[in-house]
Amino acid sequence: MSFDLELKGRRALVTGGTKGIGAAVVHSLVGAGVEVVTTARSAPVTAVDHVHYAPADLTTADGCARVAEAVRQRLGGVDIIVHVVGGSSAPAGGYQALSDAVWADEINANLLAAVRLDRALVPAMVAQGSGVVVHVSSIQHRLPLPESTTAYAAAKAALSTYSKSLSKEVTPRGVRVVRVAPGWVETEAAVRLVERVAVEAGTDYEGGRRIIMAGLGGVPLGRPSRPDEVADLITFLVSARASAITGAEYVIDGGTVPTA
Ligand SMILES: NC(=O)c1ccc[n+]([C@@H]2O[C@H](COP(=O)([O-])OP(=O)(O)OC[C@H]3O[C@@H](n4cnc5c(N)ncnc54)[C@H](OP(=O)(O)O)[C@@H]3O)[C@@H](O)[C@H]2O)c1
Structure with missing residues (x-):
């Protein structure tokens, strides 16, 4: 059996790649020979070879459009998209503390950033007949914590359903779409x-x-879990070794979700 990931020379967009899980994904993909564009609102502390940094706020339509353009200009196309940007800035206090503005922030960060970038970049993957899209969700879409993460969990649930639907649409045209749901990292x-x-x-x-x-x-x-453990899973999923995996969710949570 060969375990060559066959990632050398591939082109990837990794959103949110300057910290946490995203930084680990960037490190892992670059190590496998991938050319990467990554994004964040603030510049990374140190430049990394084979990584192009595109500053943008991905909670806005304009920020997503600028990143899609940077991907086309710097990479000339894309083979892999890893949507890492997400998280929650909602206050504690249960559902009553969640104003319309908080809901909009959670949905923009955890759902619409991916939706907008996919709409801009997946058509080129379909045209080339190949590509892989990874949506980083969370176990909270199945295990919400009502004190402070109801809106975040609901937005991740929407991301998961969106991801499944996209996989049904584009997998027959050569593009795999998978979800990774971490627990606490x-x-x-x-x-x-x-x-x-x-x-x-x-x-x-x-x-x-x-x-x-x-x-x-x-x-x-x-x-x-450690960020590098999540990155290893994602690197496998975007590789040729996972070529039959699409439309599926991979949980990496040390067993946190209590049901099968
Ligand atoms: N950590 C966990 O325990 C955990 C568990 C389950 C799921 N997740 C999911 O995993 C993903 C990554 O989480 P993490 O904890 O690794 O995040 P993190 O350490 O907070 O890093 C987030 C990255 O995204 C960038 N970013 C944040 N908001 C952005 C925006 N509006 N526009 C552009 N870039 C932005 C950050 O850079 P700037 O701040 O400079 O913009 C940074 O590079 C998220 O989707 C999260 O929901 C995390």
């Missing part, structure tokens, strides 16, 4: 959260981790 932001929780509870880092995992209903693996 220990990004730089998560490390800061653990440290804060630990200080507030008067415990150490491991104690802070345990408090967060208890809030998720427990993580059988006993630890969060």
Whole structure:
């Protein structure tokens, strides 16, 4: 059996590639020989060979249009799109704290950024008869936490349904579409959260981790996933070794979702 990923020379857009999961995906794809355009609102701290940075706010239609244009100009086309941008800035306080403006922010970041970029870039993949699109969702679309993530979870659920529908439409024309749903991932932001929780509870880092995992209903693996573990999964899914995988969701959560 060959385990050559056959990614050398491929062209990819990775949104949100300067921190967290996105940065790990960029690192992994570049290591596999991929030429990458990535985006964020603020510039990366250090430039990386084979990575072109396109600054944009992807919660706006204009930002998405500028990134699509940068992809065409810098790469001349695209073989892989990994939609990583997302997250939540909603306040705590349950459904009553969620104003129209908060709902719009969550939907723009977690659904419409991907929808707009796909509408701009997937037609060229269909025309070339090949391509892979990955939508990074979250286990929260199945396991929402009502105190602060109802709108985020609902937007990720919409992203998942959109992704499945897109896969049905474009897979017969050569473009695979897959979803990756992480549970808790220990990004730089998560490390800061653990440290804060630990200080507030008067415990150490491991104690802070345990408090967060208890809030998720427990993580059988006993630890969060690492960004590089999520990136490894995504790198496999965009490779030739996953050529029969489309329209499916891959959960990477250390067993957090309690049902089969
Ligand atoms: N971390 C987790 O535990 C976890 C769990 C489940 C799902 N996820 C999902 O995984 C994805 C990545 O999460 P993460 O925790 O790795 O994120 P992160 O560490 O906060 O990084 C987010 C990246 O996206 C960029 N970004 C954020 N908002 C943007 C915007 N409006 N326009 C353009 N770029 C933007 C950020 O750069 P700038 O700030 O400079 O713009 C950064 O590069 C998200 O979709 C998230 O919902 C994460």
